[in-house]
Amino acid sequence: MIRLFAVAFLLLLSMALPARAHVVEAGADLRVTQSFAAGEVTLVVAGVSRVPASLRVSAQAVHPTSLRLELELRSLTDGSRSTGSVSVGQSAAALRAGHVGPHELRVRAGDEVSLIPLRVVVPTSAPWTMLMDGAFLVAGLLVVGGVLAGRMSRLVVGGASAAASLAVAVMLLAPYLPAAQPEGAAPVADPGRPYAQGRFSTSPALPATGAEFTLILRLTDGATGRPLDDLAVHHEAPAHLVVTSEGGAVFRHVHPLRTGPGVLAVRLRVPHPGRYLAYAEIERQDSGGQLLSGAFEVSGAAPPDASSQETATPRVTPAAPAAGSPATIEISPEGPIKPWLGMPGHLIVRSGDGVHLAHVHGTAAGASALRFTLTLPEPGRYLAWAQYAVEGRLVTRSFTLEVRR
Numbered sequence: 001m002i003r004l005f006a007v008a009f010l011l012l013l014s015m016a017l018p019a020r021a022h023v024v025e026a027g028a029d030l031r032v033t034q035s036f037a038a039g040e041v042t043l044v045v046a047g048v049s050r051v052p053a054s055l056r057v058s059a060q061a062v063h064p065t066s067l068r069l070e071l072e073l074r075s076l077t078d079g080s081r082s083t084g085s086v087s088v089g090q091s092a093a094a095l096r097a098g099h100v101g102p103h104e105l106r107v108r109a110g111d112e113v114s115l116i117p118l119r120v121v122v123p124t125s126a127p128w129t130m131l132m133d134g135a136f137l138v139a140g141l142l143v144v145g146g147v148l149a150g151r152m153s154r155l156v157v158g159g160a161s162a163a164a165s166l167a168v169a170v171m172l173l174a175p176y177l178p179a180a181q182p183e184g185a186a187p188v189a190d191p192g193r194p195y196a197q198g199r200f201s202t203s204p205a206l207p208a209t210g211a212e213f214t215l216i217l218r219l220t221d222g223a224t225g226r227p228l229d230d231l232a233v234h235h236e237a238p239a240h241l242v243v244t245s246e247g248g249a250v251f252r253h254v255h256p257l258r259t260g261p262g263v264l265a266v267r268l269r270v271p272h273p274g275r276y277l278a279y280a281e282i283e284r285q286d287s288g289g290q291l292l293s294g295a296f297e298v299s300g301a302a303p304p305d306a307s308s309q310e311t312a313t314p315r316v317t318p319a320a321p322a323a324g325s326p327a328t329i330e331i332s333p334e335g336p337i338k339p340w341l342g343m344p345g346h347l348i349v350r351s352g353d354g355v356h357l358a359h360v361h362g363t364a365a366g367a368s369a370l371r372f373t374l375t376l377p378e379p380g381r382y383l384a385w386a387q388y389a390v391e392g393r394l395v396t397r398s399f400t401l402e403v404r405r
């Protein structure tokens with residue numbers, strides 16, 4: 001019986017894991033994708049388990065590039081700074097973080113600067129985790145002590161059984177108990193923050209065909225009118241920006257830089273004049289997602305060598321999708337795909353009039369297909385763009401969908 005109890009105790013001890021307090025945030029890597037004029041990169045900030053610590057920052061890209069980034073980590077608590085630099089695909093830079101809490105990572109690429117808010121957080125143990133560990137320790141000490149003394153009295157057996165029972169009970173209840181707040185995490189806000197208000201503008205005010213311009217999105221809180229500066233990183237970016245020409249001949253999916261509180265900006269060039277539609281997918285912390293839309297004009301004439309889009313012939317099930325009913329779309333990539341923005345593939349679908357926009361994430365359907373499932377709300381013609389990373393490049397393939405009543 002003593003041996004059986006000891007084996008059971010060791011098995012339970014090996015199963016005892018901390019409550020799910022910080023497996024998502026504390027200690028996890030932060031991935032932030034940014035679209036610079038010289039190329040799009042994903043900055044990877046490695047998680048830390050304690051402070052002070054060296055915060056390792058690396059840069060990755062779908063397209064091979066020699067882009068070099070100058071980095072500065074600034075504490076928003078005491079103003080302390082640490083600097084370094086990193087090139088895409090090269091070894092990581094080590095920036096010193098002296099304490100937990102809010103910081104700002106300043107990233108410079110040429111004359112472009114992105115200011116990325118981040119928090120240095122480290123794991124903490126929930127009170128019930130310490131209770132569970134302590135109860136297992138007491139049970140183990142009683143069993144080992146009884147074995148060494150050569151005597152297992154009723155008191156020892158009863159105490160060990162009670163401690164082990166308490167530990168097992170806490171372990172079983174742990175998934176249902178509130179998670180412990182990591183050290184350095186932001187205070188939990190009440191859910192349901194007001195919607196954001198967004199205003200798109202361009203610099204210059206009337207961009208010219210083929211010339212570089214800056215598309216700017218200014219965000220304000222819907223309740224106070226103050227700059228909104230609490231965006232959450234979702235799918236590896238604080239904001240996902242889709243820009244299409246009204247007729248759909250031009251498509252861009254980019255990730256703007258935060259240039260100041262409530263201000264996002266990205267540099268673009270487009271090959272055709274006319275009216276352009278812009279859509280920004282954002283998510284406030286401790287709240288839900290939101291889609292903001294706007295429009296701008298581009299002047300000039302289309303150059304004779306204006307690039308055309310790659311097209312696709314997808315497999316659609318059912319062959320004639322109906323409004324309000326789910327449809328499945330399959331695309332065949334040119335080779336093995338690699339995740340981009342944390343997903344195997346992305347599908348952007350826009351109604352012909354620009355009123356509806358959908359962003360769907362794909363799943364791998366075997367080794368040679370990407371599958372997307374979505375429901376379109378109204379009958380009519382839809383413009384679609386499938387995106388995935390393959391063979392060191394980002395592929396965008398366009399097609400149309402006709403949705404019946």
